[in-house]
Amino acid sequence: MGQSALKIHPSHYSERHPVLQGKRLIAFDLDGTLIDSVPDLAAAVARTLSELDLPEPNETKVRDWVGNGTPVLVERALTWALQAPPELSLQQRAYDAFMGHYGAAPNALTTLYPGVKQALEALYQQGLTLVLITNKPECFIEPLLNHFELLNYFTLCLGGDSLAEKKPHPLPLLHAAHYCQIPPTECVMVGDSRHDMAAGKAAGFTTLALPYGYNHGEPIENSHPDLVLSSLTELLLNAPRPTKVID
Numbered sequence: 747m748g749q750s751a752l753k754i755h756p757s758h759y760s761e762r763h764p765v766l767q768g769k770r771l772i773a774f775d776l777d778g779t780l781i782d783s784v785p786d787l788a789a790a791v792a793r794t795l796s797e798l799d800l801p802e803p804n805e806t807k808v809r810d811w812v813g814n815g816t817p818v819l820v821e822r823a824l825t826w827a828l829q830a831p832p833e834l835s836l837q838q839r840a841y842d843a844f845m846g847h848y849g850a851a852p853n854a855l856t857t858l859y860p861g862v863k864q865a866l867e868a869l870y871q872q873g874l875t876l877v878l879i880t881n882k883p884e885c886f887i888e889p890l891l892n893h894f895e896l897l898n899y900f901t902l903c904l905g906g907d908s909l910a911e912k913k914p915h916p917l918p919l920l921h922a923a924h925y926c927q928i929p930p931t932e933c934v935m936v937g938d939s940r941h942d943m944a945a946g947k948a949a950g951f952t953t954l955a956l957p958y959g960y961n962h963g964e965p966i967e968n969s970h971p972d973l974v975l976s977s978l979t980e981l982l983l984n985a986p987r988p989t990k991v992i993d
Contacts, residue, residue, distance in 0.1 A: 762869075765972065766874075770928045771933040772933070773876075773919055773936065774879070775878075775959075776878055776887070778812065778960035783812075783856045783882075784805060784808055784812060798827075800824070813961070814941065816882065816883055816906070862978055867899070902922055913945040914944035915945065916949035930949050931950060933950075938955065938966065943955060955969065955975070957976065
């Protein structure tokens with residue numbers, strides 16, 4: 747059984763949404779924006795806590811913990827299991843265990859959101875510079891993007907440990923703009939969480955939000971993005987509404 751896909755071709759839509767007029771660079775978040783990675787993250791969290799003889803959370807709880815990077819995810823899981831902040835030595839043990847479990851199978855249950863690949867292909871073909879800025883550790887980015895055949899769309903990929911700061915700090919976005927020699931006023935940040943929106947605003951990027959990802963149970967509208975999209979294909983005029991089909 748093949749992965750979900752939207753059966754449209756980039757040539758079917760050559761015009762951009764008005765919000766992209768004058769824009770040359772689009773920065774995308776990864777988890778909760780391009781991919782639904784929570785099933786694999788939750789499985790790795792469960793294995794880690796089980797190894798430590800601690801209770802295992804369900805996937806719904808893990809979904810609310812994602813977004814601030816792996817160390818914070820592990821800390822939140824331990825705090826929930828212990829009902830108290832963990833000691834640093836236990837936190838390091840759990841982090842090391844999680845990295846091993848997740849690294850062994852980062853894409854076993856992870857899926858692309860509908861319309862993602864088609865939107866990236868069309869934007870890439872239109873000459874926009876695409877970059878990836880995630881708080882996920884850098885070592886997991888290439889395996890995941892390669893698995894979904896997305897890596898070649900991106901000029902630059904930054905993880906949460908690539909620079910001295912991660913989102914919501916604007917440094918990764920400003921670094922990407924500088925690296926690509928494009929002023930922030932001509933850049934867009936696309937994400938699903940308040941951290942993406944805060945980083946984008948602080949960097950001077952236009953901010954576009956997706957409501958289907960991970961935002962700690964809060965409506966993304968509360969972060970006051972410049973525009974909320976229901977799907978990435980809304981960036982492409984005359985694009986069909988994304989629907990899941992089986993290859």
